[in-house]
Amino acid sequence: MKQQIVTALDIGSSNVRVVIAVGSKNGEIEIKGIGETAVDGMDKGIVKDIEAVSSCLKTAFAEAEQNAKCKAQNIYANISGEHIKTHESIGRISIPGSHTNEPGEILPEHVEQVIEDAKKSLKIQKGFERLRILHGIPQSFEIDGQGDIRNPVNMNGFHLTAHVLSVFADINTLRNLTKCIELAGYQIEPENFILNHLAVAQAVLTDDEKNLGCLLMDFGGGTCDLALYNKGAILKLIVIPMAGNAISRDLAIGLKTTVANAELIKSEYGVAIADRTEKEKVVNVDGISGRTGVTKSQYLISQIIQHRLDDILALCYNEAVTIVPTELITAGVVLTGGIANLKEIDSLIAETFNMPVKPAKPDVSGFSGSTLRLEDHAFATVVGLLRFGFEAGQSGKSSTTRIRTGTNINLIEKTKKFIKDIVS
Numbered sequence: 001m002k003q004q005i006v007t008a009l010d011i012g013s014s015n016v017r018v019v020i021a022v023g024s025k026n027g028e029i030e031i032k033g034i035g036e037t038a039v040d041g042m043d044k045g046i047v048k049d050i051e052a053v054s055s056c057l058k059t060a061f062a063e064a065e066q067n068a069k070c071k072a073q074n075i076y077a078n079i080s081g082e083h084i085k086t087h088e089s090i091g092r093i094s095i096p097g098s099h100t101n102e103p104g105e106i107l108p109e110h111v112e113q114v115i116e117d118a119k120k121s122l123k124i125q126k127g128f129e130r131l132r133i134l135h136g137i138p139q140s141f142e143i144d145g146q147g148d149i150r151n152p153v154n155m156n157g158f159h160l161t162a163h164v165l166s167v168f169a170d171i172n173t174l175r176n177l178t179k180c181i182e183l184a185g186y187q188i189e190p191e192n193f194i195l196n197h198l199a200v201a202q203a204v205l206t207d208d209e210k211n212l213g214c215l216l217m218d219f220g221g222g223t224c225d226l227a228l229y230n231k232g233a234i235l236k237l238i239v240i241p242m243a244g245n246a247i248s249r250d251l252a253i254g255l256k257t258t259v260a261n262a263e264l265i266k267s268e269y270g271v272a273i274a275d276r277t278e279k280e281k282v283v284n285v286d287g288i289s290g291r292t293g294v295t296k297s298q299y300l301i302s303q304i305i306q307h308r309l310d311d312i313l314a315l316c317y318n319e320a321v322t323i324v325p326t327e328l329i330t331a332g333v334v335l336t337g338g339i340a341n342l343k344e345i346d347s348l349i350a351e352t353f354n355m356p357v358k359p360a361k362p363d364v365s366g367f368s369g370s371t372l373r374l375e376d377h378a379f380a381t382v383v384g385l386l387r388f389g390f391e392a393g394q395s396g397k398s399s400t401t402r403i404r405t406g407t408n409i410n411l412i413e414k415t416k417k418f419i420k421d422i423v424s
């Protein structure tokens with residue numbers, strides 16, 4: 001049987017990443033090709049220039065396809081930005097029994113039905129009129145009034161209730177992203193847009209972290225995406241519209257250099273805590289458009305970085321940590337995204353939040369082929385998107401109704417079994 005191909009597309013505000021993978025005969029996800037390029041025309045998850053973005057997509061797809069020696073297909077793409085909204089709702093259905101007045105067994109299709117019922121029952125608030133639902137994420141279930149059930153499948157009852165967090169995206173943003181992909185010469189199904197928070201969580205979080213409680217922080221270029229987990233469920237999703245690009249712009253202004261050069265200086269010489277730099281160390285900074293360059297200390301460079309980081313982390317803390325008791329975040333902060341590579345960033349977050357911080361690289365267990373690049377923090381999104389894509393092929397469910405009640409290990413094993421089935 002023909003191998004299944006899944007393509008992960010990470011459209012960030014700084015870079016575009018494309019990864020093409022196939023299901024191998026031993027059940028692993030085999031990485032065939034990777035493409036990456038700087039992006040122009042995106043800002044904080046919003047398309048600002050369709051032609052510029054589509055041109056960048058063409059470049060990234062071409063590089064991935066050249067390496068993979070096959071065409072990108074079955075594309076899964078991330079989406080984030082301030083336009084993302086959430087709304088909680090409740091669904092309720094009756095479970096048919098084999099006999100009258102006897103409880104019925106809850107099957108997977110009943111779980112899908114109750115989630116759909118919750119989405120239909122939404123009383124859309126003002127401002128939701130131009131939004132489209134991306135996901136219905138179950139937070140907990142009840143069976144005949146008995147609550148706090150994580151996975152009701154195979155249990156018995158008369159009535160099943162679901163508390164669902166529905167995630168919405170701006171319909172114009174979705175259309176513009178779709179148009180960018182189409183102008184690049186590719187197609188994407190509407191249900192294959194995945195909230196960035198969920199893709200990243202799929203790549204870096206462990207079941208212990210989800211169950212004990214953690215704050216997932218994907219610190220990218222345009223946005224800082226936060227997800228609060230406890231008891232295996234998502235409590236809150238947050239998008240902070242300020243991240244790594246704001247630091248680079250501050251550096252460009254402070255050092256009187258280009259944004260591109262500021263980005264390189266940030267990556268090579270930046271330290272999140274200025275007092276931990278070599279204060280005597282100096283850096284040569286190129287001027288703008290051929291102007292004479294200057295020499296700046298690493299300490300000054302890191303002061304600029306830390307000043308902006310303090311602002312961003314204060315926003316993150318106020319939006320996430322202050323709204324829940326700290327005992328619900330037992331595992332602390334799980335950090336990923338491009339800024340996770342910045343020196344001492346985990347220490348600064350630990351000091352700011354007063355809780356442990358774990359820089360988490362993507363889990364590539366169950367992957368084979370060219371996986372080395374995927375182990376970088378910046379590739380967390382594409383790793384999660386690939387897992388979504390292959391799981392969707394296994395379950396046949398859309399991303400709006402897929403639920404995650406099993407462990408990550410079970411997901412990997414189920415995916416491997418599915419891949420073996422389709423290639424054998």
